[in-house]
Each structure stands twice: as C-alpha cells, then as structure tokens.
Amino acid sequence: MEYSATLPLSQLPYVYPAAPTSNKAYPFWPCNRRSSQPTRLHCNKMFVPGFGEASPEAKAAKNLHNFFTYIAVKIVAAQLESYNPEAYEELMDFLDRHSLNDGDKFCASMFRESSRHKNLALRIMEVRSAYCKNDFEWDNLKRLAFKMVTDSNTRLMKDYILETSSAETDK
C-alpha cells in the first residue's frame, strides 16, 4: 500500500494550529510580514514543534553566537602570533585546556584565569562583537543557504536517478 506522502504541501491539512504567540521568544515580531497587525492568528507558516518558548531563529542565533566566538579566537590568535608570541602561547595553551563549544563559558573561564587572560578575553569579546556587526556578510549567508538547499535537492534527485537508471541498464 502506497500512502500519500508526496501530497503537495498546499493540499495538506495542517494538523497543528498556527503557532501560538508563546511559541516565539519575541511575540511582538509579526509572523506574517505583509500584515501590519501584530497577530499570529492568520499565520501562514508551517508549524515547527519542539522549540517551546524559543524559536528556530533564536536557536540558530545561539549557534552563530558560538561560531562568532570561535572566529574571534582565530582572528586574535592570528594577530598575536607575530607581534606578541608570549600572549599567543598563553592563548593556545588555554585553548588546549578549554572547549570552544560554548563561547560564553569559554570567555567566562578565561576571565577568571589570570589578569593577562582577562585582557585576552576582553579582546576576544570585542572582536566577536565587531565581527558580528561589521564583518560578517549576512546577505551572503542568506544567498548561500538558498543556493545550498536548491543545489542539494537537485543533486540528491539526480544522483538517485543516475543510480537507478544505470542499475536498470545493467540488467
């Protein structure tokens, strides 16, 4: 029995109601941008379950925040490497002992290591803020993500068709 998993999305009954206001961390953000009313009752978006009080955007922003800390550490390390080898060594040594997965935790630990580390942490924090606000190309990110999803979907279907057609040719 083949079930109708490929029903066009427009024909699908949305089992869940539109996301309630409390589903987003920022309920004042209107869901439907074409409407000037700050209500989510007429939300045309797909419901994303499992994010509780947060939103997918907040989750993605948190990931980017950690990524920016990682980038800032790389930038500061590259700057220190030549003109201040002593500070560079201390940064590398600290990196060996602490995970960069949680950027804020990393900075908090660095703050408390020594007064020299505190200065390094302040600089990393300054750089991540400047990188996020000035250097990171947000439009480029969006463009690349659009391209990636289109290209990936095409490639996945093409690979599958090539595989199955060559299998049939081999028969």
Place this chain on the structure above:
Amino acid sequence: MEYSATLPLSQLPYVYPAAPTSNKAYPFWPCNRRSSQPTRLHCNKMFVPGFGEASPEAKAAKNLHNFFTYIAVKIVAAQLESYNPEAYEELMDFLDRHSLNDGDKFCASMFRESSRHKNLALRIMEVRSAYCKNDFEWDNLKRLAFKMVTDSNTRLMKDYILETSSAETDK
C-alpha cells in the same frame, strides 16, 4: 609583566594582509560594500585564518542547511502524526537508525531505503526548501545575533565585576 592585549583594535597593526581573493568561495562578492569595485585589496575587514577556499559565511550556511533539514523532519513528523500514523512510525523508526547531523546524507539514505521512504525524503526536501526560502525569519536571526553578542558581553563583564567586588568586600 603586563602585555598590551587590550590595545584598541583600531591601533593594532594587522600582521596578516587582507584576505586574498582565493580565501572566499565567491570572489566576486565585493568585500567593502561601500566601494563598487570588486577588489579585495582595500578590504577593511579582519582577516579570518583557517578557512582555506571556503568562507565563514559558507561554513555558517552549511550548518544552517543541516538545521533546516532537522526542522523539516520535525515539521513533516508533526504533520504525519495525526493523519498518517503508519508513515509517522516509519519516519520515527528511520530516525532512530540514522543521524540527522548531516542533512544531505540523511536524505540520501532515506531515498534508498524503500519507495515509501523515497516519498518521505522528497517531502522533507520540499519542506526544507520552503522553510529556508519563505518561513525562516532572516532579519530576526540577524537582530537576535546582534542582541545576543551585546547582552552576553555585558553580562560576562557584569558577573566578573560583581564577583570581584564581593570578594573584596569579604576581605
């Protein structure tokens, strides 16, 4: 000896030259948006080492791409749960056996599992494309990331000052 790790960024000599054209996957993207010339020679941005031919934006887009696949699986699962329990069970069973860390690998495996799974995979791919292009709030992501880096930096410094001032009061 206290070394000058807190020099204002504007005073720092940039040890590394501006990122060469080959450092970005999309060299035609002008680095300095104020200039209409597609050259990177006068790039005012901080050099980010270690990304080879890719760029931080491409890396972040790849992460978001996997995140969108995860979101699409959640959306499709929520839709199937009520109106097609059989397909829902198959999706959950497949999820138990396959990691969602690499979205494309996940879809490719699903494609090859059975013809029913192939239809599910097609639907997940359709949903992740629609979510990325229509539903995801890109402006909100940027706004939240800006807010997060400012709030985190303030909080980290405030916590440290509170800690040290209370420690001095205790003396």
